[in-house]
Structure formats: structure tokens, C-alpha cells
Amino acid sequence: MPIPLYNRDGHQCLMFTDLCQEGGDVVQSNQFLIVDGDTGALIDPGGNLAYGELYLAMTRHFAPAQLSAILASHADPDIIAGLDRWMTATSSAKLYISRIWERFVPHFCKAGKTAGRIVGIPDAGQRISIGRSELIALPAHFMHSEGNFQFYDPVSRILFSGDLGASMTGGLEAQQPVGSLAALLPKMEAFHRRYMVSNKVLRLWARMARTLDIAMIVPQHGAPLKGRAVAEFIDWVEGLPCGVDLLNERDYTVPA
Structure with a gap:
């Protein structure tokens, strides 16, 4: 069942947390449906493991044929590997993804399926009508992907942050918004130290994030x-050594 993050005046933000079978071989992932009036968009719809359940679940709230956009924060399989099936299910929805990935994502599809339907987002980001x-596609490059975007909804004031802010939990635990960062840190610190490229990009992101009115960060x-956890998270990542900051010559030696 979807988790309603926002629902007011015809504008809805729905989160799906448990569409993939959980276990040691599958990472938990969230998918998002944004509905405004009679138009909708999917954010990071996932791969084939999520497709069937997501399609069925969203039909209870919105007709998939009316999707106008599929937004991908980057090109990982858990983000967009089900693209071939979404291109079939929707006849006119455009895929918005970093322009550095627009010639790579057709590899997820049958030949010709994506022709004329991929919009490459420029590095500076852009505004996408829904x-x-x-x-608003916000630059989030190297967190963790080379071409990476987050999506900010000015109506709900939700920042859909991709891998930034991720915590390693199960689908049921992911349904409950957290108001204090401390309890989540053991489940997010190792991930961020490995998957974020450097503290430099985190500092630049934190500066940008503080210019936004953010009610919720949803990874x-x-x-x-939510609540005070938003500011606590921004402060935490701003000072976090990660990625190349932690590497030295011992990490680049020939295995014995």
C-alpha cells in the first residue's frame, strides 16, 4: 500500500516502500508517484522487481496512461531498470534523466522504444511541469552518481533526495518518517561514507539545500x-568525510 506523504487541493505525493521482495540479495528501495490534477509523474520507479506491484498499486490512485513524466535521479538498475515496461505502459510519458545518461538508458529497452522520449537534464538542472x-531537478552530482539529480516539489516542500539520506532498513520501517537523526545514523553512516564521492560535494549540496524550504527529505x-531531522541531516553530511577523502595508497595495491 502507498504511504501518503502529502495530499491537498488535488496535489498528492505517494511513496511505495515494500514492492520488492526483501532479503539479503535485494536492497530495499522506495518509488514515488506525484499527482497534480489529472497529470502524474513517477520518480525512480525501479526495476522489474517493482514494476508489477507498482503498476497495480498506482492504478487505484491514478491511470498509468496519464503519466506525463518518469524522472530518474540516475541510471542505476534499482532506479530505472524497468524502463522498457514503462515505455510500453505509457504511450507519451517522457523520461527525464541527466544528459550524460541519455544514451545509456536505452540499453534497458528494446530497440526504438525510447526514440524521442528521453529528455536529457542539463547539469545545472531544470524545472519540469507536472x-x-x-x-525542480536539483544538481546532486557525485552523490553518488556522476550525473545525478534530486527532485524538489515546491507544493509539498518535499525533497526527493535519491541516495543522499538513505538508510539501510526494511520496507515496513521505511514507512515511518523520522523526526530525529540520531536513531538513523547507525543505518546510514557506512552507506554515506562509501557512496558519496567527497566531502566537498556534500558541503556544496548543504549550502544549496539551506536555500530551500524543506518540510521533508525522502530518500x-x-x-x-522530517522536522528537526532535516536540519540535523544537512549539518551532519556537511561535515562528513567520505569517498575519496578516505582513500590512500593501501587501497590501491595488487592483491596478494
Whole structure:
């Protein structure tokens, strides 16, 4: 069942947390449906493991044929590997993804399926109309992908943050927004130290994030952050050594 993150005046943000079978061989992931009036968009719809359940679940709230956009934060399989099936299910929805990935994602599809339907987002980001509203693609490069975007909804004030803010939890635990960061840190610190490229990009992101009115940060893995956890998370990642900051010559030696 979807988790309603926002529902007011015809604008809805729905989160799906448990569509993939959980276990040691599958990472938990979230998928998102944004509805404004009679138009909708999917954010990070996932791969084939999520497709069937997501399609059925969303039909109870919105007709998939009316999707105008599929937004991908980056090109990982858990983000967009089900693209071939979504291109079949929707006849006109465009895929929005970093322009550095627009010639790679057709490999997920049958030949010709994506022709004329991929919009490469420039590095600086852009505004994407969804019904009467819009989603803002925000630069989030190297967190963790080279071409990476987050999507901010000015109506709900939700930042869909991709892998930034992820915590390693199960689908049921991911349904509960967290108001204090401390309890989540053991489930997110190792992930961020490995998957974020450097503290430099985290500092740049934190500076940008503080210019936004954010009610909730909702990652692609794990639980949403709300209330004071939003500012606590921004402060935490701003000072986090990670990625190349932690490497030295011992990490680049020939195996014995």
C-alpha cells in the first residue's frame, strides 16, 4: 500500500516502500508517484522487481496512461531498470534523466522504444511541469552518481533526495518518517561514507539545500526525514568525510 506523504487541493505525493521482495540479495528501495490534477509523474520507479506491484498499486490512485513524466535521479538498475515496461505502459510519458545518461538508458529497452522520449537534464538542472505545478531537478552530482539529480516539489516542500539520506532498513520501517537523526545514523553512516564521492560535494549540496524550504527529505532507500531531522541531516553530511577523502595508497595495491 502507498504511504501518503502529502495530499491537498488535488496535489498528492505517494511513496511505495515494500514492492520488492526483501532479503539479503535485494536492497530495499522506495518509488514515488506525484499527482497534480489529472497529470502524474513517477520518480525512480525501479526495476522489474517493482514494476508489477507498482503498476497495480498506482492504478487505484491514478491511470498509468496519464503519466506525463518518469524522472530518474540516475541510471542505476534499482532506479530505472524497468524502463522498457514503462515505455510500453505509457504511450507519451517522457523520461527525464541527466544528459550524460541519455544514451545509456536505452540499453534497458528494446530497440526504438525510447526514440524521442528521453529528455536529457542539463547539469545545472531544470524545472519540469507536472499538471498545474512543477518539480525542480536539483544538481546532486557525485552523490553518488556522476550525473545525478534530486527532485524538489515546491507544493509539498518535499525533497526527493535519491541516495543522499538513505538508510539501510526494511520496507515496513521505511514507512515511518523520522523526526530525529540520531536513531538513523547507525543505518546510514557506512552507506554515506562509501557512496558519496567527497566531502566537498556534500558541503556544496548543504549550502544549496539551506536555500530551500524543506518540510521533508525522502530518500530512495529507507525512511523519510522530517522536522528537526532535516536540519540535523544537512549539518551532519556537511561535515562528513567520505569517498575519496578516505582513500590512500593501501587501497590501491595488487592483491596478494
